[in-house]
Amino acid sequence: MGVIDRKEREKVEMKRQILDAARSLFLEQGFEKTSIRNIAEVIEYSAGTIYLYFKDKNEILFALHVEAFGALMQAMQAGIMSENDPFERLVALGKHYLKYAFENPELYDLMFVMTAPMETLECREEIWCDGERAFETLKFVVGECMQAGYFEGFDNETFSVMVWSLVHGLATLHLRRRTMIFAEEKRIQLLEDAYAQFVQIIKQYKSLAA
Known part of the structure; x- marks a missing residue:
């Protein structure tokens, strides 16, 4: 697997982690009470990492x-x-x-x-x-x-x-x-x-x- 393929796979996996964490939080504590920081804490990355994939929680x-x-x-x-x-x-x-x-x-x-x-x-x-x-x-x-x-x-x-x-x-x-x-x-x-x-x-x- 080349470097480009590996990076693309890592992007897909990271996006999946973000979506899974967000879905669970939205359902557990509600959309309004969930922040980007909350999602970042679940996946153990910085909030800045999430902004590389999504501009906001909307x-x-x-x-x-x-x-x-x-x-x-x-x-x-x-x-x-x-x-x-x-x-x-x-x-x-x-x-x-x-x-x-x-x-x-x-x-x-x-x-x-x-x-x-x-x-x-x-x-x-x-x-x-x-x-x-x-x-x-x-x-x-x-x-x-x-x-x-x-x-x-x-x-x-x-x-x-x-x-x-x-x-x-x-x-x-x-x-x-x-x-x-x-x-x-x-x-x-x-x-x-x-x-x-x-x-x-x-x-x-x-x-x-x-």
Whole structure:
């Protein structure tokens, strides 16, 4: 490995350390209470080192959002590609969304649960665009279902919000440890069963003429 390759690898590794430390601190003590110095202390480098990679903590938050939403979009695309029938694509989309949330609790928390002053960030428009792309994917699949005769009489956007709210609620119940009232071995299964029952309910909304 040449000197240039080694330096590039070291830069990637350092950036990864910064992002991992920042994510943990943002979730533990909140975005506003986390400083660049706090992040530097965790990775045991000077604050000046972090400024070589990010101009401020807003840019760090943006990088974390881009990374998290990119992974979520991959999971959602996997759901779309796994089925040919429009309704089954919608079902798979929800399953992959839940799977992503369960397997990536910190990233999901950062994306949808953590309180952060997004309206004050210079990069807020880009962050909202990431979320909008994910929602537009859901609307696209719901639209395909409507073309196939499902959900007649419903508004696409409203129906999509309902579906998103359901899967987000199930994910958040688990990630915020609100399922502790159930036996540990059945918590995930219970949420998956709840989603399956929701699917059975909305599956009934199909035009007989379709």
